[in-house]
Amino acid sequence: MTGRPRMVSDDEVFQAVADTVTEVGPAGLTLAAVARRAGLTPPALTQRYGSKHGLLVAFATREAGSVGAAFEQARAGGAGPLDALRDGLIAFTAPITTREGMANNLAFLQLDLTDEVLHTHSVAQSRALRAQLVALIEESAVAGELKIDDAADLADTLYAVYSGAQLTWAIDGTGELGPWLADRINRVLAPHRTPH
Template sequence: MAGRPRSVDDEVIFDAVASVVTEEGPGGATLAAVAARVGLSGPALTQRFGSKRGLLVAFAAKAASRVPEVFSRAKAVHDDPVTAVVEALVAMPGRVTSREHLANNLALLQMDLTDPDLREHAVFQSRSLRVQTAVLLSEAVQVGRLADGTSPEALAMDLYTTYSGAMLTWAIDGEGTLEEWMRSNLLRTLAPHLSGSASGSPPLTTGP
């Protein structure tokens, strides 16, 4: 016989995990706390994920797999690949809008670095982000938005470094919103690589 259908989809649960981690840090992401947000019982989540760690590992796996979706959405909205790559990276932090939110997510990153199962997904996400960035940068070279001879892979690494560093510098003493701070830093990194001969190119500013 087929099992009973799940009353709450995993996607809803993972969204609740993201909210709890952002608001309270990974310490607050207990099975009971997450279950309460989605209208389930703690034992129901235990049966599905086994433990809090099991839930966090499943959450990390899903988060890592979503990177291509973020880039696809940006590309669907922005025809210019340079704009698309900037907006995809700006969108990656998701619901992080305050320094407290960022600190809570950095606490989860600390777990990623010490737990081998979590680290596996963190590595996958990091590499996926660079691959997706390089794909859009390759398109930008092909359409003349980036100078001939630009290495998409090397520039993707530079943008990834900028993306990661911008979050930390904003948390320490950045001005404006994280989105604004990150966008301006990414554009600064891209500026030397833009082709001056691309007619009709969008200006070096971007946004939603």
Template sequence: MARPRTVSDAAILTAAAEAVAQAGPAHVTLAQIGDRAGLTAAALLRRFGSKDRLLLALARDAAEAVPARLAAAQAADRPLAALIDTLVAMAGAVRNATEFANHLAFLLMDLSVPEFQQVTREYAAGVENAVGLVLRAAAAAGEVDGDRAGREAAEAIHAAYNGALITWGMGGHDGSPAEHVRRHLLRVTRPLLSSPPRTGGPGWSGPARPR
């Protein structure tokens, strides 16, 4: 009889994400991931086959989990505001320039290794589809103008999120990655709103700070 797995794949992938953020995909080791997950490197090797296969599993997990997380904003009273909060919270996971560089190194691997390229395409399509669903919900709720909430708007929000992270990482910007992302998302989504922004704040008052 096979021995039961005491550590789930989900827990291992969480540990892998944390280790990659600290060390980068090229330098992270199975031992470092195992230390965080409570497993030996040998156990990870038996489970996934290699470090590259574990990192591919991590990429696949993100390609499923991130769109689902974004799409959940459809259920909010203000779907667009909830979407922005979610994207800002995601950016808040980047705590410093070193971690950002390591995330960027993972993206470069996604773009250069054939197996990862397909997952990256699925990830991008999933994100833009999820954003589109949220925009349609926001239009139905009267939060945004339905005529402006099409595919181009979803693409612009996706581009603004990634672009804001890149420009923050390049330096010369005050505040955290999350604050920088919020400013850009508020700017790009302002034209979508059904009514003019309320006065008394910097443009649109926007959603609450991430919990």
């Protein structure tokens, strides 16, 4: 005998977690806030995930395991490897439209860095992201779009610039975050592009 189907999927709950973090930061990230946004009750979340920490671990596990999806979605639209690289990176920050949203996500990062279990998943997510960058850079080189000596080295530099550009935008950037990031990603890649 099977139980009743869940009316609210895990993905919908995790989206509610992400939206709550961006809107109110970790201080406002309660089971009640997530449940309200997901259309559930706090006891339903507790039954499903055990606790707030259990919910955060499930969320972090999903985030680490779904890194490739943003890049696959970019490729599904027919983008070449370099466009998919840029568009995939920008997709990760698409929900952040204000400095307050960025600040709330950075505050949440503190949990990832100080909680041993969450940190394990943050490391996995970071490594998966760099692996995606390496693969797309290598594909771009094979396609003749880039001339590179070391794909991993370029991926590491690109990842550092991408992460730092989020901070510089939050501090004194202009315009929207997506174009700000795209410009800096393009600057890193420009010296490696082959002439057309």
